[in-house]
Amino acid sequence: MVIIIGAGLSGLVTAYRLKQANIPFKILEAKETVGGRISTKTTENETPIEMGATWFGRQHQNLNSLLNELHLKPFRQYHGEYYFYDDQNSSHHGKYKLPHQEPSYRIAGGSFSLINTLAERIGEDNILTSHTVEEIKAYEDKLTLKINNEKTIQADQIIISVPPKIWVNQIQFEPELPAALTETAKNTQTWMEDSIKAAVEFSEPFWKENQLPSTIMSNYGPFVECYDHTNQQENKFALCGFLNPAFKEIKKEEREQLVIQQLSSILGEKVREAKSYLEYIWSEDDQVKWPKDIFMQPHQNNGHPIFRNPFFNHRLIISSSESASLFPGYMDGAVEAGENAFKQVFDKIKQEQNQQLN
Numbered sequence: 569m570v571i572i573i574g575a576g577l578s579g580l581v582t583a584y585r586l587k588q589a590n591i592p593f594k595i596l597e598a599k600e601t602v603g604g605r606i607s608t609k610t611t612e613n614e615t616p617i618e619m620g621a622t623w624f625g626r627q628h629q630n631l632n633s634l635l636n637e638l639h640l641k642p643f644r645q646y647h648g649e650y651y652f653y654d655d656q657n658s659s660h661h662g663k664y665k666l667p668h669q670e671p672s673y674r675i676a677g678g679s680f681s682l683i684n685t686l687a688e689r690i691g692e693d694n695i696l697t698s699h700t701v702e703e704i705k706a707y708e709d710k711l712t713l714k715i716n717n718e719k720t721i722q723a724d725q726i727i728i729s730v731p732p733k734i735w736v737n738q739i740q741f742e743p744e745l746p747a748a749l750t751e752t753a754k755n756t757q758t759w760m761e762d763s764i765k766a767a768v769e770f771s772e773p774f775w776k777e778n779q780l781p782s783t784i785m786s787n788y789g790p791f792v793e794c795y796d797h798t799n800q801q802e803n804k805f806a807l808c809g810f811l812n813p814a815f816k817e818i819k820k821e822e823r824e825q826l827v828i829q830q831l832s833s834i835l836g837e838k839v840r841e842a843k844s845y846l847e848y849i850w851s852e853d854d855q856v857k858w859p860k861d862i863f864m865q866p867h868q869n870n871g872h873p874i875f876r877n878p879f880f881n882h883r884l885i886i887s888s889s890e891s892a893s894l895f896p897g898y899m900d901g902a903v904e905a906g907e908n909a910f911k912q913v914f915d916k917i918k919q920e921q922n923q924q925l926n
Contacts, residue, residue: 570726
């Protein structure tokens, strides 16, 4: 039996491949829901809003290949012709022509449609939510996991598909893992951990109709990045992006007021006709930001080669997007990590089968 810890994108990709290969497995997820840092929220008006991972490009070949395999469609992100640099204390404050850039894309139906599709292929009986792993012990040919401080289960192989800084602080290992691995894990930034994602929903895309800049950059916020968030069918509308993390110190109602004030100063009074405001503070998520008081540089130690080594006699495999060799921290990195974890499991099983035959 293979146990996968974490039902984010990397864990689900591994499970999907194991299911295809008829290799028994279970996913243990600490939260009540799956998806990890992919989170598509739907408003009362059925507008899909991305509170987590959103954009990708043509260079993200692992993700694009998986979307094609699952018959999920990408659609091009609208940027318009102009962007607005919002800093009233700078002489550069104002509207500018967008430079030529490679197009970015979103997943039709929302990023969570990828999670839903994988979960359906895997089967809900193979995904156990509200299962927190607290301890892993290694024996000669088996591993044991202690779950929810009471239950113990056995595994032939374990794949840890949660960010390094999470598992190194929340799981006890016996025997201890190599010091180089644990120190690297403790000092690996979890992508999105300090982010605040926010969106404002509207009944019409007035910025498009009036050729206003929907791409906004700011040095003082609250929005430091803001983009058009129209859906693929072009019948649901919002502006969505990242808030300055410093704004988490004030109340939500005040953040909302400041966001509306900022957008209306750029796009006009139409902003005040917004239908709803959504936000998610990722640093308040214990499965993303832990410990709470440690700040790291973006992508610090992401993609470190030590995470791609197996441990405990090839029975413990480190995964998650932060372990990927290309685009660590992004959805593409999560897919790569999931595929790599499956390959390590498959190779280990084949090796043991060959040894038995000989």
